[in-house]
Amino acid sequence: MVLAIRVRYLSLVLLLLAVLMAAQTGSAEPKVLRVVSDDNYPPYIFRDKSGALVGIIVDQWRLWEKTTGVRVELHACKWTEALQRMHDREFDVIDTIFFSEDRARFYDFLDPYADIDVPLFFHKDLSAIRNAEDAVGFAVGAKAGDNVISILKKAGVNTIVEYPSYEAVMRAAADGACKVFSVDRPPAFYYLNRMGVVDQFRETEPLYRGQFHRAVHKGNAEIAGLVQMGFNAIPKADLDAINDSWLGKMLHQNSSQHFWRLLFYGGFVAAIVILFLGVWLGMLRRMVSLRTSELLSANESLKKEISERQKAEEEKELLQNQLQQAMKMEAVGRLAGGVAHDFNNLLTAIIGNVSLASIDLPADSRVVGNLNEIEKAARSAALLTQQLLAFSRRQNIEPKVLNINEIIANLYKMLCSMAGERIELQLLTARDLGNVMLDPGQFERILINLVLNARDAMPDGGIIRMTTVNIVLSEAECSRWPDVKPGDYVRLTFSDNGVGMSEEVVDHLFEPFFTTKPRGRGTGLGLSAIYGIIRQAGGFINVSSTPGKGTIFEICMPVTMRPIEREAPPSEKVEGGNETVLLVEDEDIVRFIGAEILKKLGYNLIEAANGREALEIFKKHGSIIDLMLTDLMMPGMTGRELAEKVREISPRTRILFTSACTDDVIDGQEIADQGLNFIAKPFSLESLAIKIRSVLSRP
Numbered sequence: 033m034v035l036a037i038r039v040r041y042l043s044l045v046l047l048l049l050a051v052l053m054a055a056q057t058g059s060a061e062p063k064v065l066r067v068v069s070d071d072n073y074p075p076y077i078f079r080d081k082s083g084a085l086v087g088i089i090v091d092q093w094r095l096w097e098k099t100t101g102v103r104v105e106l107h108a109c110k111w112t113e114a115l116q117r118m119h120d121r122e123f124d125v126i127d128t129i130f131f132s133e134d135r136a137r138f139y140d141f142l143d144p145y146a147d148i149d150v151p152l153f154f155h156k157d158l159s160a161i162r163n164a165e166d167a168v169g170f171a172v173g174a175k176a177g178d179n180v181i182s183i184l185k186k187a188g189v190n191t192i193v194e195y196p197s198y199e200a201v202m203r204a205a206a207d208g209a210c211k212v213f214s215v216d217r218p219p220a221f222y223y224l225n226r227m228g229v230v231d232q233f234r235e236t237e238p239l240y241r242g243q244f245h246r247a248v249h250k251g252n253a254e255i256a257g258l259v260q261m262g263f264n265a266i267p268k269a270d271l272d273a274i275n276d277s278w279l280g281k282m283l284h285q286n287s288s289q290h291f292w293r294l295l296f297y298g299g300f301v302a303a304i305v306i307l308f309l310g311v312w313l314g315m316l317r318r319m320v321s322l323r324t325s326e327l328l329s330a331n332e333s334l335k336k337e338i339s340e341r342q343k344a345e346e347e348k349e350l351l352q353n354q355l356q357q358a359m360k361m362e363a364v365g366r367l368a369g370g371v372a373h374d375f376n377n378l379l380t381a382i383i384g385n386v387s388l389a390s391i392d393l394p395a396d397s398r399v400v401g402n403l404n405e406i407e408k409a410a411r412s413a414a415l416l417t418q419q420l421l422a423f424s425r426r427q428n429i430e431p432k433v434l435n436i437n438e439i440i441a442n443l444y445k446m447l448c449s450m451a452g453e454r455i456e457l458q459l460l461t462a463r464d465l466g467n468v469m470l471d472p473g474q475f476e477r478i479l480i481n482l483v484l485n486a487r488d489a490m491p492d493g494g495i496i497r498m499t500t501v502n503i504v505l506s507e508a509e510c511s512r513w514p515d516v517k518p519g520d521y522v523r524l525t526f527s528d529n530g531v532g533m534s535e536e537v538v539d540h541l542f543e544p545f546f547t548t549k550p551r552g553r554g555t556g557l558g559l560s561a562i563y564g565i566i567r568q569a570g571g572f573i574n575v576s577s578t579p580g581k582g583t584i585f586e587i588c589m590p591v592t593m594r595p596i597e598r599e600a601p602p603s604e605k606v607e608g609g610n611e612t613v614l615l616v617e618d619e620d621i622v623r624f625i626g627a628e629i630l631k632k633l634g635y636n637l638i639e640a641a642n643g644r645e646a647l648e649i650f651k652k653h654g655s656i657i658d659l660m661l662t663d664l665m666m667p668g669m670t671g672r673e674l675a676e677k678v679r680e681i682s683p684r685t686r687i688l689f690t691s692a693c694t695d696d697v698i699d700g701q702e703i704a705d706q707g708l709n710f711i712a713k714p715f716s717l718e719s720l721a722i723k724i725r726s727v728l729s730r731p
Contacts, residue, residue, distance in 0.1 A: 064103050065259070067093060068118055069127040071108030072197040074222040075278040076128060076146075076244070079108075089127055091274045092263075100262040110196055112177040124255050130179045130242040138250055142260050144243035145271075149217040150180050152236040158211060164189060164239055173201045173213035180214045183239055199223055205233065214239060218279070380622050380692070380714035382406070387629070387717035431469045431569065433594045436524060437461045437500055439475055447483050454493030455486075461500045466522050466591035474565045481562055482526050482585060489530030489583065499525040505588070513572040520591040521571070529582040538577055562587075607725050608633030611658035615639050616646045616674065618666045622713070626661065629717050633724070643669030647677055654682035659728060664691040686727050690715070 069077050069089055077089040085108050097104045107123065108114070118126040119138065130148075131141050152172075154161045161167055164187030174181050176194040184192055193210065195201045202223035204210035217235075224230040248255045263271075302309075386406050440459065448457050486496050503523050510516040533541070542563040566573045571589035613635045617623035623639060630637050638657065640646035643666055650657065660678060664671040675687045692713040711723045 064105055065125065065255075066105045066107070066123045067125045067127055068107045068109070068114045068123040070111045070114060072110070072199055072219070073128055073216070074198075074219050076218065077108055078219075088274055088278045091277075092266075092271065093127075095266055095270060095274070096259075096262045099265050100258070102258070102262070111175065112196075115177055121249065124252075125246055125248055125259055127246050128244050129247050131245055132179055132182075135247070139247035140250055140252065140256050141245045141247045142256060142263075144245050145263070146244040148242045148244060149238040150183075150214060150240055150242055151217060151238045152212065152214045153205070153220060153233045154236075155205075155211045156232055156234055160234075161212065162236055163187075164214075166236075167212055167214075170212045171210070173204060173210040173215075175201055175215055178215070179242060180239060184214060202227060205229070216242070378621070380625065383714045383716050385625055385628075431471050433467050433469055433592055433596045434472050434475070435465060435467050435596065436470075436475060436522065436589075437465050439472060440479065440498060440500070443476060443479055447479060450480065450483050451487050451496060452493075455490055456495045457483075458495060458497045459499075460497070462502055464502065465500050466502055466520060467594065467596060468522050468569070468589045469592045469594070470569050470589065471565075478562050478565060478587075481559065485559070486526075486528040486530060486583075489528055489532070494529045494582075497525075497527045499527075501525075502591070503588070516570070516572055517590075521588045522591055524587040524589075525584065526587070527582060527584040532579040532581050532583055533577040534579055538575055541575060542573075607721060608635065609725065609728065610634055610636065611728060612636040612638065612656050613724070614646060614649060614657050614660045614662075616641075616643065616660060616662035616666070616671065618642055618663060622663070626720075629720055630661075632717065633721050635724075642666055643671070643674040646674055647681075650678055650681045650685075654678075654685065657682065657685050659686045659688060659724065661688045661690060661724070664689050686730075688723065688727050 071085065072078055073087075075087050077085060077087040080086050085106065090106065093104050093106050109117070114126060117123060126139070129135065129139070129141075131144075135141075152161055152164065152167055154167075161170075164184055167184070168188045168190075170189075171191045171193050172184055172189050173193045173195060174184065175198055176196055181192055181194070193204075195204065198215055198219040201210065201213050201215055202220065205213055205224075206227040206229045217238075221230065224233060246259055248259070440461065444457070444459065451457055483496065486494075501523050503521050505516075505518050505521050507518045510518050542560050563573055566587055566589065569589055571587065573588075574586040575583065576586075577583040613630055615623060615626050615630060615637060617626055617639075618641055620641075623641065627637055627639055638649060638653065640649055643662075646660070646662070660675070662671040662674055666674075671689055671691075675689070678685060678687065686709070688709045688711060690711050690713055709723075709727045711720065715723075
C-alpha cells in the first residue's frame with residue numbers, strides 16, 4: 033500500500049516535469065491569450081477607485097504570464113456580458129465560472145482552484161431562515177446570470193429580483209430594499225463590511241458550494257492544456273501568497289485545500305526523500321491542532337449565540353406576560369368603573385333624600401336614628417365604590433402638590449399604633465425629596481392599607497421599613513408600563529419580613545375582590561385601590577415577594593415642579609342663597625334630589641335634562657342665571673362641551689361640575705391644573721351647600 037502511494041506521487045512529479053518541457057518546446061501556443069471575467073467579485077477581481085482591475089485573479093494571471101511567457105489580455109465586465117462575449121468567441125478563456133451541466137455543453141472546464149460557499153443572507157429582524165425552502169414567499173435578491181438562481185427556483189422561490197452586480201445587491205440590502213438575498217460569500221462580506229452593515233445580516237448553511245474554474249470553448253484542447261500547464265507550473269507557495277495577501281489564511285484554507293496541500297507535500301517528499309515524512313507528519317499535527325482550535329472557537333461562539341437567543345426569548349415572553357396582565361387589569365378596571373358609576377348615582381339619591389328627610393324631622397324623633405343608619409350604610413357603600421373607581425383610575429379626586437415625607441411623618445404615630453407593639457416601623461427618608469401631585473387622603477389610605485397588610489403577614493412580629501428616594505427613569509425602564517413617561521420620579525419602598533406570597537398570589541394581587549384573608553376580614557379592594565390611585569397619578573407599582581422571606585412594594589410617582597400650597601380649612605357652616613341656579617342632569621332620580629336640595633337651600637331653580645335643553649334655556653334666560661350645576665357625563669353633549677358653549681353666551685355664569693366618576697372627559701389632574709369647580713357624587717345637602725357658596729363667593 034505504501035509502495036503504491038510512493039509510485040503514485042513519483043508519477044505526478046514526472047508528469048509535471050513532462051508538461052513543463054512540452055510547454056517550453058511547443059510552437060503552436062498563441063502569442064496573446066484573451067481572458068474575460070467578472071469585474072465585480074471582490075476580493076477575487078474588481079475595480080479600484082481609479083477603475084483599474086485588481087484582486088486575486090489579476091495577480092494570478094500576471095504570475096501565469098511571467099511563468100509561460102505568453103502575454104495575457106485580461107478583460108472584465110458585467111457577468112452576463114462576460115458570458116455573452118465568451119459565447120460569441122471574443123475571448124479564449126473565461127475565468128471565475130461555476131460548473132453546471134448546461135455550461136458543460138459549450139465549455140471545457142479546467143481544474144477547480146477555489147471553493148466558494150453560496151448561502152442565503154437575511155436581515156436580523158426576520159425570523160430565522162434555514163434553507164432555500166424557508167425563503168419561499170420572500171423577494172430574494174441575486175446577481176443576474178448567477179448559478180444560484182436555478183437553485184432558488186428549484187426550491188420554489190418564485191420572486192427573484194436580479195441585480196446587475198454584487199455591489200448592486202449589497203447596496204439594495206444596505207438601503208433596506210432587499211431583506212433576503214443569495215450571493216457568493218466572499219463578495220458579500222467584502223461589501224457588507226465596506227458599507228458598515230455586516231452585523232445587520234445573518235446567513236444560512238450554504239445552499240451549495242461552488243468551485244471557481246477556468247473554461248475554454250468546447251474542444252479547444254490546445255488552449256486548455258496551455259492554461260492548465262501554466263498554472264500547474266506555478267509553485268503553490270506563490271499562489272498561496274497571493275491568496276493570503278487578499279483573503280488571509282483563515283478565509284481561504286478550507287478542508288479541500290488542506291487535502292491538496294498535504295497531497296502536494298507528500299508527493300514532493302516521496303519524490304525526493306522518504307526521510308522528510310516525519311516533517312510532513314509534524315506539519316499535519318500542527319494543522320489539525322489549528323483546525324481543532326478553530327472548531328472550539330466556533331463552538332464557543334455558537335453557544336454564546338444560542339444563549340443570547342434564549343435570553344432574548346425569555347425577555348420577550350416576560351414582556352408579553354406583563355402586557356397581558358396590564359390588558360387584563362385595564363379590562364377589569366373598565367367593568368368596575370362602569371358598575372361604580374351607576375351605583376354612585378343611586379347613592380346620591382339615597383343620601384340626598386336622607387338629608388332632606390332629617391331636616392324636616394324633630395331631632396329627638398326615632399325616625400332620625402333610622403335615617404342616620406341608612407345614611408351610614410350608604411356612605412359605607414360609597415366607600416366601596418370609591419375603591420372600585422380608584423382601581424379603574426376613574427375616581428373623583430382633588431390632587432394637590434404634596435411631599436410624601438410630610439404625610440408619612442404626620443401619620444407615623446398612628447401607623448405604629450396600627451402595626452402593634454411586636455412590629456418595628458423603620459423610616460429612611462430622603463431630605464431633598466421631590467414633590468408629587470396626589471390626593472393626600474388617597475395617599476394616607478395607601479400607607480394605612482400597606483401597614484395593615486404587613487401586620488397580618490407578620491403574626492409573630494417583625495420589621496416594616498419605609499424608604500423614600502429620588503430617581504430618574506429611562507425610556508427602557510418605563511416601556512413595560514403604558515402611559516408612563518421617562519423623567520424624575522419619587523420612589524417609596526415599603527418592605528416587610530413576613531410570610532411572603534407565592535408567584536400565583538402576586539399575579540392576582542391587584543385584582544378587585546381578590547383576597548387571601550378569611551371571609552369577613554377583608555373585601556379584596558385595598559390593594560386594587562392602591563394600584564388604581566398610583567396609576568391615575570401617572571406612576572406605577574411593582575411588587576416582589578418570596579415565601580418565608582417577606583414582600584417588597586415599590587411605588588413610583590412622577591415629580592412635579594409646582595410648589596406646595598398651604599390652604600386654610602374650609603368653613604363647614606351650611607348656608608343657602610337666593611341666586612338662580614340651572615341644574616343639568618340626565619338621570620331623573622339624581623335631578624330630582626338635586627332640585628329638592630337646591631329648593632330647600634332657597635335658590636331659584638331651573639332644570640334641564642340634557643345639554644341641548646340647557647342651551648335653549650341659556651339663550652332665553654342666560655342673563656339671570658348665576659350658577660350652572662351640570663353633570664359631566666350626559667348623552668349627546670357632555671358637561672364639558674356644554675360649559676364651553678355657555679361661556680360664549682354668558683361669561684358671568686359660574687359653572688360647577690359633578691360626576692359619579694372621572695373618565696376621558698375630565699380627570700383629577702385637569703381639575704387641579706385648570707382650577708375647575710367640581711363636586712363628586714354622591715353628595716349630601718351639607719356638602720353641596722358648602723360647595724355652591726364657595727363657588728358663588730369667589731371674585
